Amino acid sequence: MVDLILFFIPAALIIIGALIVVFAKNPVHNAMGLVMTLVSIAIIYITLNATFVAMVQMLVYAGAVMTLFLFVIMMIGVDKKEQSSESIKGQTFLVSGVFLILISILGYVAISSEFKWDLWFEAVEFAVEGTPQLIAGTLFTAWIFPFEIISILLIVATAAAIALAYDSKRKKNDV
Amino acid sequence: MSIELIISLVKANIVLAVLLTNTILLIWFERKVVAGMQSRVGPDRAGPFGILQTLADAIKLLLKEQILPSKADRAMYLLAPLIALVPSFLIFMIIPLGPDITVEWQNVLYTIPLVGADLNVGVLYFLALSSIAVYSVVLAGWSSGSKYPLLGGVRASAQMISYEAAMGLALVPVILYSGSLSLVDIVNSQAGNLSSSIPILNTIVSFIPKWNIFPQFVAFGIFFIAAVAEVNRAPFDLVEAEQELVGGFHTEYSGFRFAMFFLAEYINMFNMCAITATFFLGGWLGPTFEGILPPIFSVIMPIIWLGVKTFLLLFVFVWIRATLPRLRYDQLMELGWKRMIPLSLVWLILSAIVLGLREFGLPWS
Numbered sequence: 361m362v363d364l365i366l367f368f369i370p371a372a373l374i375i376i377g378a379l380i381v382v383f384a385k386n387p388v389h390n391a392m393g394l395v396m397t398l399v400s401i402a403i404i405y406i407t408l409n410a411t412f413v414a415m416v417q418m419l420v421y422a423g424a425v426m427t428l429f430l431f432v433i434m435m436i437g438v439d440k441k442e443q444s445s446e447s448i449k450g451q452t453f454l455v456s457g458v459f460l461i462l463i464s465i466l467g468y469v470a471i472s473s474e475f476k477w478d479l480w481f482e483a484v485e486f487a488v489e490g491t492p493q494l495i496a497g498t499l500f501t502a503w504i505f506p507f508e509i510i511s512i513l514l515i516v517a518t519a520a521a522i523a524l525a526y527d528s529k530r531k532k533n534d535v
Numbered sequence: 536m537s538i539e540l541i542i543s544l545v546k547a548n549i550v551l552a553v554l555l556t557n558t559i560l561l562i563w564f565e566r567k568v569v570a571g572m573q574s575r576v577g578p579d580r581a582g583p584f585g586i587l588q589t590l591a592d593a594i595k596l597l598l599k600e601q602i603l604p605s606k607a608d609r610a611m612y613l614l615a616p617l618i619a620l621v622p623s624f625l626i627f628m629i630i631p632l633g634p635d636i637t638v639e640w641q642n643v644l645y646t647i648p649l650v651g652a653d654l655n656v657g658v659l660y661f662l663a664l665s666s667i668a669v670y671s672v673v674l675a676g677w678s679s680g681s682k683y684p685l686l687g688g689v690r691a692s693a694q695m696i697s698y699e700a701a702m703g704l705a706l707v708p709v710i711l712y713s714g715s716l717s718l719v720d721i722v723n724s725q726a727g728n729l730s731s732s733i734p735i736l737n738t739i740v741s742f743i744p745k746w747n748i749f750p751q752f753v754a755f756g757i758f759f760i761a762a763v764a765e766v767n768r769a770p771f772d773l774v775e776a777e778q779e780l781v782g783g784f785h786t787e788y789s790g791f792r793f794a795m796f797f798l799a800e801y802i803n804m805f806n807m808c809a810i811t812a813t814f815f816l817g818g819w820l821g822p823t824f825e826g827i828l829p830p831i832f833s834v835i836m837p838i839i840w841l842g843v844k845t846f847l848l849l850f851v852f853v854w855i856r857a858t859l860p861r862l863r864y865d866q867l868m869e870l871g872w873k874r875m876i877p878l879s880l881v882w883l884i885l886s887a888i889v890l891g892l893r894e895f896g897l898p899w900s
Binding site (some may be wrong): 388399412414415418419422423428430431434435478491512 | 608610611614639654655656659660661663664667669670673674677678685688690693695696699716879
């Protein structure tokens with residue numbers, strides 16, 4: 361019973377948030393809908409005993425990324441009602457096609473599993489006690505090489521972004 | 536209903552009561568200290584030493600009209616004070632107030648931890664919730680539909696992201712030293728006194744408690760500055776700079792909603808000081824004088840020690856507010872990104888090297 365409640369409340373919030381992201385006219389409302397979705401996903405992670413992932417989700421996505429989104433929305437002043445006309449040709453057609461595919465996949469999964477689902481993972485002692493240790497142990501031993509490559513990639517991307525911004529600014533100053 | 540559930544409910548209510556009473560005291564404390572530093576009298580009419588002044592103010596705010604500006608974005612305008620208040624209460628739940636206490640009731644022993652929740656990711660939880668708190672300021676500023684609050688909101692989002700990075704980085708060496716992300720374990724790891732392998736040094740340092748502030752003084756400095764910036768206190772209160780922005784992000788708020796922002800600010804300030812005390816000053820650790828004082832004091836003394844440490848830090852907060860002028864916006868950003876973040880990174884690497892040497896010995900030996 362508890363697992364059902366703990367699943368359905370965040371699940372409903374995720375869907376409501378996602379609908380706000382799609383249908384709200386105001387960019388700030390869209391952003392807040394996304395925050396709601398991300399925080400609710402974090403709650404789902406907690407019920408799956410992935411506390412570390414849940415906290416990182418809250419910290420990075422719901423916290424930092426979305427605050428930057430809001431900051432940009434306010435800075436460049438797009439917080440006005442957007443126009444509801446299509447900007448890409450055949451937008452509605454494509455979106456409804458993707459939606460139909462999604463619905464059919466969901467239906468197939470639900471029917472093939474005979475409407476049974478596991479919402480709650482059994483509390484394993486090491487999972488509750490040691491999620492940070494578990495993740496760190498795997499990440500910094502077996503996966504250290506991919507991990508370092510990803511971090512180098514991110515640094516390169518950041519440096520490149522700064523270099524691009526800096527260069528154009530200097531040219532302006534020369535003129 | 537299970538006994539654990541009852542204990543949890545009681546804890547939540549105690550936290551609510553403690554934080555609300557404490558805020559009343561804290562506002563009075565701040566006004567009195569600032570008044571003393573500026574050779575004024577401060578509040579002295581309501582109650583003894585004016586201690587009931589805040590209560591009177593709170594009642595006044597509750598009874599005032601709540602104005603909804605015509606250009607305001609209704610949903611976000613009403614949501615913002617709630618987002619301000621909820622994380623501030625939630626953060627307090629992970630601060631350990633003392634060691635576990637054992638209570639015998641109907642011949643069954645119950646162990647009650649004096650902490651709302653001992654999370655194994657406590658540090659991340661604290662950082663995550665303080666990043667959620669940014670939304671209240673940003674949304675309040677944007678949704679008011681007015682110039683000054685918007686400027687305050689934009690300033691807030693940039694400032695709080697910058698200082699959150701420094702704050703998180705300053706905590707990493709502490710986590711390395713304590714070897715845990717749980718606040719309870721971090722406090723326990725600070726028990727005892729410092730020791731050194733050099734005999735002469737050992738006689739000197741063995742009187743100093745093993746608090747993280749002594750090996751991690753740089754991290755303490757960075758964390759404390761970032762904490763002041765994070766709760767938007769002077770000299771980092773650009774978000775609500777009176778001379779430039781009227782009242783900042785809460786200019787358009789009135790009555791009870793304004794009171795909620797005010798309450799959240801002071802609870803956040805208290806939380807920050809309690810967390811600083813937990814991370815760096817040994818939390819509830821301190822002499823309990825067992826055998827000298829009656830046994831009930833062994834339960835109360837840890838809470839008193841944490842309170843003493845927290846109020847010492849709060850005094851520093853107020854002291855800073857009364858003496859330092861406000862930073863300019865570019866100075867604030869420069870301090871955050873060009874001074875504090877590089878310094879905390881260097882300090883992190885240094886601590887990691889020292890810890891590695893201590894743990895594994897020299898690489899060539």
